[in-house]
Amino acid sequence: MKSRLREFRQMRGLSQAELAEKLKVSRQTVNAIETEKYDPSLPLAFKIARLFRMKIEEIFDDQ
Amino acid sequence: MTDECLKHESRKYQVRILCLMLLYTATLFLSIRWLLHNPPAPWKYPIAALPVLPALFIPVAVAHFFRVMDEMQRRIQLEGLAFGFVATAILTLTYGFLGNAGLAQPNWVWVWPVMAAFWVIGLVIAHRRYR
Secondary structure (H helix, E strand, O other): OEEOHHHHHHHOOOOHHHHHHHHOOOHHHHHHHHOOOOOOOHHHHHHHHHHHOOOHHHHEEOO | OOHHHHHHHHHHHHHHHHHHHHHHHHHHHHHHHHHHHOOOOOOHHHHHOOOHHHHOHHHHHHHHHHHHOOHHHHHHHHHHHHHHHHHHHHHHHHHHHHHHOOOOOOOHHHHHHHHHHHHHHHHHHHHHHOO
């Protein structure tokens, strides 16, 4: 799944560790989502979208 | 779970597993020693099975650690376990078939260490995949 998480995180000036802290996941998980090695669950995707005040499909794309 | 929490929980998990393994080793040593130096008695079976008691708490510690991980770490653990389960199944099945051809059969006690070794190999592979 395509992920624009890194782009939006950097736009907000957050480090991976800071984002991980806000999402209550490990930094490794944030990194794996950004590098598209791991697709987040729906609850985690919602959490990310809510944090960035965006829609899930603006951050993740399965096409 | 954040990195700090994960480190803390990992440390707790390692200490618990280490204590249980020490207890397991001690009871195993005592039970083998008792069985070697005492005449057969009606309670020899409970004594022989004594090391299972501390081992029973290992799944409890593992389950607790699974519950506190985040979703990707749980996925990594699950992939490691799946690898360990399948690899052990194939190895023991192969060994069983070779036994039909006369190959000496190992003690059942070796099944768990083999599974643990495959579990660790599976964890290393899964960790690399998501790194």
